[in-house]
Amino acid sequence: MQGKCGLFFTSYPGEAQLFPSGFQKLMIGLFLLVLLAAPAVLNVYLTSVMNLIFIAVIGAVSLNLLTGVCGQISLGHGAFIGVGAYAAGQCTLHGVPFPLAILTAGAVTALVGMVFGVPSLRLKGIYLAIATLAAQLVLEYVFLHGGELTGGSNGLLLDSPSLFGFSFDTDARMYYLLFFFAAASLLMVSNIMRTKFGRAFVSIRDFYLSAEIVGVNLFQYKLAAFGLSSFLAGVAGGLWAHYTGYVSAEQFNIGLSISYLAMIIIGGLGSVLGSVFGAVFITVLPEVLNVLANGLGAYMPEISQHIVALREGVFGLVLILFLIYEPEGLAHRWRLVKAYWKLYPFAH
Amino acid sequence: MRVGKIITAVCIVILAGMMLVGCGGEEKKPAETAKKDTSPIKVGGLIDLSGPTSSVGVPYAAGLRDGVKYVNGEGGVDGRMIELDVQDTAYKVQQGLSLYKKMVNTDKVVCIQGYGSAVTEALVRNLAKDKIPDISASYSAHLTDPKKAPYNFFIAADYTTQLRAALKYFRDTWKEERAPKLAFIYPDHPYGLAPIPGGKEYAKELGYEIVGDANVSLKAIDATTELLPLKKLEPDFCWIGGTTPSTSVILKSAKNIGMDTVFFTDIWGTDETLVKLAGDDANGSYSNQAAAVYGADVPGMKAIEKLTEGKPQMSHYTRGFVSILVMAESMKRAAQNGPITGESIKIALESLRDYDPMGLAPAISYFPDDHRPNMAVFLYKIENGKMTFVKEENLERRAEWLGH
Numbered sequence: 077m078q079g080k081c082g083l084f085f086t087s088y089p090g091e092a093q094l095f096p097s098g099f100q101k102l103m104i105g106l107f108l109l110v111l112l113a114a115p116a117v118l119n120v121y122l123t124s125v126m127n128l129i130f131i132a133v134i135g136a137v138s139l140n141l142l143t144g145v146c147g148q149i150s151l152g153h154g155a156f157i158g159v160g161a162y163a164a165g166q167c168t169l170h171g172v173p174f175p176l177a178i179l180t181a182g183a184v185t186a187l188v189g190m191v192f193g194v195p196s197l198r199l200k201g202i203y204l205a206i207a208t209l210a211a212q213l214v215l216e217y218v219f220l221h222g223g224e225l226t227g228g229s230n231g232l233l234l235d236s237p238s239l240f241g242f243s244f245d246t247d248a249r250m251y252y253l254l255f256f257f258a259a260a261s262l263l264m265v266s267n268i269m270r271t272k273f274g275r276a277f278v279s280i281r282d283f284y285l286s287a288e289i290v291g292v293n294l295f296q297y298k299l300a301a302f303g304l305s306s307f308l309a310g311v312a313g314g315l316w317a318h319y320t321g322y323v324s325a326e327q328f329n330i331g332l333s334i335s336y337l338a339m340i341i342i343g344g345l346g347s348v349l350g351s352v353f354g355a356v357f358i359t360v361l362p363e364v365l366n367v368l369a370n371g372l373g374a375y376m377p378e379i380s381q382h383i384v385a386l387r388e389g390v391f392g393l394v395l396i397l398f399l400i401y402e403p404e405g406l407a408h409r410w411r412l413v414k415a416y417w418k419l420y421p422f423a424h
Numbered sequence: 425m426r427v428g429k430i431i432t433a434v435c436i437v438i439l440a441g442m443m444l445v446g447c448g449g450e451e452k453k454p455a456e457t458a459k460k461d462t463s464p465i466k467v468g469g470l471i472d473l474s475g476p477t478s479s480v481g482v483p484y485a486a487g488l489r490d491g492v493k494y495v496n497g498e499g500g501v502d503g504r505m506i507e508l509d510v511q512d513t514a515y516k517v518q519q520g521l522s523l524y525k526k527m528v529n530t531d532k533v534v535c536i537q538g539y540g541s542a543v544t545e546a547l548v549r550n551l552a553k554d555k556i557p558d559i560s561a562s563y564s565a566h567l568t569d570p571k572k573a574p575y576n577f578f579i580a581a582d583y584t585t586q587l588r589a590a591l592k593y594f595r596d597t598w599k600e601e602r603a604p605k606l607a608f609i610y611p612d613h614p615y616g617l618a619p620i621p622g623g624k625e626y627a628k629e630l631g632y633e634i635v636g637d638a639n640v641s642l643k644a645i646d647a648t649t650e651l652l653p654l655k656k657l658e659p660d661f662c663w664i665g666g667t668t669p670s671t672s673v674i675l676k677s678a679k680n681i682g683m684d685t686v687f688f689t690d691i692w693g694t695d696e697t698l699v700k701l702a703g704d705d706a707n708g709s710y711s712n713q714a715a716a717v718y719g720a721d722v723p724g725m726k727a728i729e730k731l732t733e734g735k736p737q738m739s740h741y742t743r744g745f746v747s748i749l750v751m752a753e754s755m756k757r758a759a760q761n762g763p764i765t766g767e768s769i770k771i772a773l774e775s776l777r778d779y780d781p782m783g784l785a786p787a788i789s790y791f792p793d794d795h796r797p798n799m800a801v802f803l804y805k806i807e808n809g810k811m812t813f814v815k816e817e818n819l820e821r822r823a824e825w826l827g828h
Contacts, residue, residue, distance in 0.1 A: 120529035125522055220614060229614035230566045231545060236553075245553065247525070320521060321549025325614055326542045327517050362519050366511065388474055388514070 092270050111255060115248040123247040125363060130254035131316050132355035134261045136339040137348060138308030141265050143337070144345035145274065146301035147281030148196050152208040153336045155215035156306045158328030160185040160313025162219065165232040165323050174237040174318070178257075181314035182307040188215075189306020196298045200284070212330055219325035231324030234317055250319055257315055261308050266348050268304060277301055281346070342398050344405025353406035365390060462503055465755060465764055467492075468527035469510035470520050470547075471539040476642075477515050480667075480692065480740045481539055484561055485510050487744025488537050490731045494745070495752040502759035506752065513539065517546045528554050534766050535751055537744075538562065541615055544576070551575035556766040557754075557773060559747050561740075563691065563714075564618050568795040569827030575766070577773055579747050579785060580714030581801050583615075583690060584622035584828060587663060589801040589817040590688050590712055591623065594661055595630045606632040607654050607685075609674055610665035611642045619665065619690070622828045635659050642670045647677040655683045664689040671709075672701035679705040686710065696738050699809045706806045710814070713802040715742035715785045717811050724749075724782025739811075746781040750788055750797075753779055786816060794826055 085091040095101045115123050139153045150156075163184040167177030192211035199207050219226050226232065236245040237253065244250050268274050276297045279287035288294050317323045335358055343354025365387045402409055469488055472481035492508045500506060509531065513520035520543030527533045536551070538544045538560030544567070551558050557575045560567075565582035567573045581589065591606075598604045606627055610616035620637075627634055635657040638650040651674070654662070662678075662685045664671050671693040678687070687709040694711030696718075716722050718736045719729075728737070728745060750773070757772035758764045774795075778787040786800035799819040804811045 121522070121526040124525035124529075128518055128522060217612075220612065220617065229617040230564070231614075233548060233572060235549075320517070320546050322546045324542070324545055327546065331516075359518070362514075362516075363522060366519075366523070370511075387512070 094266055094270075108259075112252075115251045120247050123251050125359065127247060127250050127254050127319060129356055129359045130251075130258040131312055131319065132336075132339065132359050133258045133352050134308055134312035134315065135336050136343065136355040137261055137265045137351035138305045138312065139336045140340045140343075140346065140348070140351040141268065141277075141308070142301050142305035144340050144347065144350070145269060145281060146277035146298065146305075148193070148298060148301055149201065149205040150208040150305075151205050151330070151333050151337070152192060152211035152215065153309060154328045154330065154332030154334075155212040155219075156185050156189050156309040157313035157316065157332065157336075158215060158219055158323075158325075159188050159306075160310030161317035161323045161328065162222070162226050162232065162313075163310060164314025165234050165317045166225065168234060168237070168318070169232065174239055178311055178314045182310040185310025185313065186303040186307040189302045189309070190299050193299050193302025193306075196302065197295045209330070212333055216325060216329065219328065226325070227323070229325070231322060232317075234321050234323065236321065237318045244318075254315055254319070257311060261311065262348055262352070264308070265351075269348070273297070273300060273304075278346075338395055340405075342395070342405055344407030347405065347407040349410065350405045350407030353410065357406065361391065361394065362387070460503065461763075464505045464507035465501055466531055466533040467506055467508045467535045467537060467751070468524070468531065468533040469508055469537045469539075470513045470523055470527075470543055471510055471537070472515045473510070473512035475514035475516065477540055477667075479697070480695070480738070483738040484539060484740040484744040486737065487741035487746075488748055490728070490741075491745040491748025491752075493731060494727055495748060501752055501755040501764070504759075504764075506748075506755075508537065508748075509533070510537075513543045515540050515542055517542050519543075521546060521550075524550065528556055534764055535559070535755075535769055537747060537751070548573045548576060554766065555770070557770045559751055561743065561747070564615075565622065565825075566618075566827050570793055570795050572827065573795070575770055577750075577790060577795055577797070579750050579781070579788060579797050580691060580743065581786070581798055582796065583619040583665075585796065585799055585819060585825065586690060586712040586714070586801045587619045587623040587665075588626045588825075589799070589819050590663075590710065590803060591627050591630055591632065592819060593803055593815060593817045594686070594688070595632065598660075603631050603633040604661060605635045605657065605659045607634070607636045607638070607657060607659035607662045608665070609638045609640055609647075609650070609654070609662055611670060612639045613642060615692075616642075616665045622825065623663065632661075640666065640670055640674055642667055644670055644673050647674045648681055651677050651681060651683060655681055659685050661685065662687050664693050666690075667692050668695055668698045668701060672698055672706070675702045675705040675709060688712070694804070694806070694811070695740060696736070696811070699806060699811075704809075707808065708806065710803055710805050711811070713739055713804050713811075715739055715746055716783065716802070717804065717813075718742070720783075720813065722783030724784040727782070728784075742784055746785045749781045749784070750776070750779065786818075794821070796821065796826065 083097055095104060135157055142148050142150055160181040164177045164181035167180050168174060195207045196204055236243050244253050276292045279292055280294060280297060284294060339354035339358045340351055342357050344350025471485045472478050473485060488508060492506045496505045511523045513523060524547055536556055536558040538558045541562040541564060544558060544560040544562040547558060552574050557577055559577045563578050563580050563582045565584045567576040568582050608620060610620060624634055636654055638654050640647045640650050664674055664687055671689050675687060689711045691712050691714055698706050716725060717739050754769050754772040755764050757775060758768035762768060774790045774792045777789045780787050786798045788797040790797060799821050800816055802816055803814040805814050
């Protein structure tokens with residue numbers, strides 16, 4: 077179905093391949109090459125936007141694993157990312173090597189995520205959303221009143237990550253580091269979705285009772301979903317902390333959680349590719365709106381003031397339009413585009 | 425399917441356009457000549473023009489713009505005009521970060537005029553790395569320690585120093601035998617919490633009796649529940665840390681429950697809108713201000729009145745104006761010693777000693793190991809719906825207060 081015309085599978089492993097056709101492998105290879113060469117071509121500003129996208133991709137794909145794949149709505153994702161940021165920050169401040177600090181951040185966040193995932197056995201849908209909102213509020217409180225652990229209202233100041241004496245202190249260098257982690261996260265989630273875990277998650281999302289009847293241990297798998305998702309959120313948080321060099325409680329507020337939810341809704345729930353599309357869209361949208369506002373402001377200075385105020389409205393409008401016209405997200409649109417070209421020039 | 429085709433075509437065009445922009449957006453070479461450099465000096469403004477703090481961000485930005493107009497009108501800096509590009513950060517760290525990268529790397533600004541805490545603090549490490557000074561309106565004390573934030577500056581005393589100065593004033597004017605009772609009302613927010621530990625410590629030192637605390641959110645619509653326990657403690661003075669909406673809620677609720685105390689607020693807690701929001705309930709409250717209010721009898725006000733054609737502006741406007749004056753002065757000093765770069769501006773800023781921004785704010789000095797602009801604050805009292813100047817309170821520059 078997803079592959080090119082005439083591609084038939086004769087085995088389950090064949091069907092479960094990530095890139096079943098040579099053409100796909102070639103294209104993904106070319107795409108990776110372009111991404112690897114990008115910092116040489118892009119200016120520092122665009123490289124920094126790419127860096128923000130990479131971090132957003134990790135956060136979005138982790139939330140998509142929990143919400144899109146397993147059906148567990150979370151309004152506390154921003155706070156989980158914050159847990160990772162503080163954990164990684166504390167690790168590097170205490171001299172832990174960067175890769176280990178990131179992994180520790182992931183592990184700590186996984187643990188925290190699982191604790192807040194416990195109510196998921198009893199709570200579903202909107203109830204679970206409120207429970208995770210509680211997690212967001214509790215964690216925000218901890219960030220602000222954590223004393224030495226979180227730096228309180230002063231936050232934590234961090235250095236650029238370094239590995240074997242090599243410091244990732246420029247945007248181009250960070251680009252490769254973040255690119256690596258983003259690619260690894262995408263690969264990890266893609267693979268999780270192909271395993272027993274992934275299938276169990278989908279069955280829970282589709283109908284929990286059927287899942288239980290076919291032998292899926294609901295509690296265990298829901299907790300696993302929270303753990304795996306939070307692990308990646310922690311990684312994203314650790315990377316964000318070291319990219320900006322500063323962690324403060326204000327960065328991980330409910331707004332961040334909502335923007336990650338917006339990413340996966342716009343990108344496509346339950347789709348790895350959708351997480352990427354959503355992350356790119358939400359990260360780039362303010363930049364595009366900025367460019368538009370500045371462009372218009374140059375011709376109509378008196379209007380630019382209103383455009384600035386309108387921007388939030390435009391953001392909301394785009395979200396609503398997506399929910400109405402493209403509820404399955406950009407990933408669905410991408411599939412339609414591919415299908416269109418597959419059949420071209422025949423419409424049907 | 426037709427709709428699908430149109431969407432596909434639009435997507436392709438947008439993608440192609442973005443690629444072209446991405447490839448071609450790099451080079452912008454100013455004409456370097458052997459003659460005297462007359463190119464504009466580029467300055468970036470990262471201000472909250474939308475979002476939760478925009479009500480004060482917009483007048484602050486207007487002050488910045490008029491400050492630039494004034495400096496350029498006076499001949500600019502060494503014959504060069506200042507070119508200020510104000511962009512909206514909407515109090516979002518990510519937006520501020522990417523705008524900053526664009527300003528520094530593409531637009532080649534030499535200085536940033538910053539604003540909100542979230543963005544200013546997130547940029548601390550980047551500023552130091554890029555050697556770009558940021559003169560912001562985020563007055564957290566920890567930004568005054570050059571060991572932690574070498575390229576951060578601001579033109580007002582930090583939040584804690586302001587609170588300490590007010591405490592000193594009230595202690596000095598206290599006539600009774602017993603120790604004055606003091607309570608703190610603030611939001612559970614980084615900005616609200618920042619001055620509390622330092623303020624409490626100094627209050628104890630001055631001999632205040634601290635009777636209690638209350639948390640009132642910045643978004644509160646009523647504060648009766650929080651104030652009732654405080655009322656029982658009968659504080660003589662209540663510190664309000666917050667913004668004008670939360671201050672007005674506190675003042676109104678206090679009036680409703682008949683609380684008899686002297687309220688004093690921090691720099692963002694009182695401005696010209698408080699009188700409109702709280703009406704008569706605002707009368708009698710004190711506030712810390714770092715700049716003269718519109719129409720004050722100081723030399724700089726004439727320039728402001730001329731620029732604004734006599735149309736009253738908020739005190740935030742004046743602080744924006746002063747921020748530009750300080751920056752321009754440092755640029756002039758930097759120009760005398762060589763090219764104007766971020767680093768030379770920083771060195772020049774650290775050479776300022778008792779620089780008087782035309783009376784619009786207390787005199788400003790920065791030192792290489794101490795970025796506290798001054799230890800002074802203007803105290804204002806609201807009387808008959810007007811902010812009236814009470815005193816400029818000065819504190820000693822204690823080393824142990826740096827950064828706290």
